[in-house]
Amino acid sequence: MSRERELDQMIEKLLAEPEYQGHPLHAALERLHQQNIERLDRLERIARISDGYQSLAREQNLSLSERYQKQLRKLEKVARISDRYQQMMRDLNLALQEASNRDPLTSLANRRMLIERLKEEVGRAVRLKQPFVLAMVDVDHFKQVNDTWGHDIGDRMLEEIARVLQAEIRAYDLCGRWGGEEFLILLPDTHLSDVAPVIERVRCGLESLSVRVSTETLSVSASFGVAEHRPGESYSQTLNRADAALLDAKRAGRNRCVFASEPAEPELSPIRAAD
């Protein structure tokens, strides 16, 4: 039993004694005791209310933190999904870019990609004085294949030709389909004097290509016009010279390569004239 309770009982006992009734201290003690009980009661009420508030605040805090955690999880999920969408778009972009640079039939570089690379090579030629060589390749009498066997066989031939070209060039050369049965080989960091073996390898590769069509075996050959880029020249000027050499190869009987000769006196371009 607590000492407070002991005191209460003691006082109650004294107040109940008949012999103390009427004593001047009796009334005072009775009032003091009453006051004590009321104060205790109030104190307990205050504690109860205070506890209530505290637990309410605690609950609120818990639900707030729960809501915060939930929002946080949601946010993380939004970010995760968003990242994946962006990655998907990036990959689609790359695929699209790849598709826009490839010839759909042969999977070789298309004209757009070739021109991009030609511009880059001209830039390198200007900055680093690095030469490059262009080889224009035209399949001989290809129209006859299409006319005789139809376009499906013609397309099959082109695919085979592309495969041979790709296999015979060097790893750092770029071969693309310029259009129709015309292909362009870009040989970077190379002089005209170095390309003969490569071109000969490609020419022989095409010569020994045979495509079976039912009972027939079709073979092809190609003519080559080769030119080295000259300082100050635009890529289309080099291309024109390669084209002219190709025409010479055709006129000389096809299935051969003609190198665009270095002109005896290089034309003075405006840039060169200035320095």
Place this chain on the structure above:
Amino acid sequence: MNTSELNIPSTQSTPAIQGDWQTGILAMQGDSYPENSFELFDQVIQWVERYLNDEARPLKLELTLLYLNTSSIKAMMDIFDLLEDAHQQGRSVSVNWHYDNRNERVAELAEEFREDCTFDFSILAFEE
């Protein structure tokens, strides 16, 4: 003009959205990357809330969404939260997320959305 119908035509950056009150079908098709997706999806969210509140019939979402920007993802998750709450209260709600079978990654993203949903959520491939 029935105000219960939702019919938002597609734009370059927003999907086409149709809410059919009679059949209880909400459909969306296309890409979604608007500058202000709140403006767009607020009407959709309101339509879903109104339908779930006013009608006891099932609600079905038919989604053919391809690209979603971040705020559109948030809006879709809010819509799925509404559906989840309705489902917890015993309502019949379902989602069919359709994707082009040439782009499996859209299916993977739909799976991410489905993760926290306990209602019927199907991811269906279609062929072009």
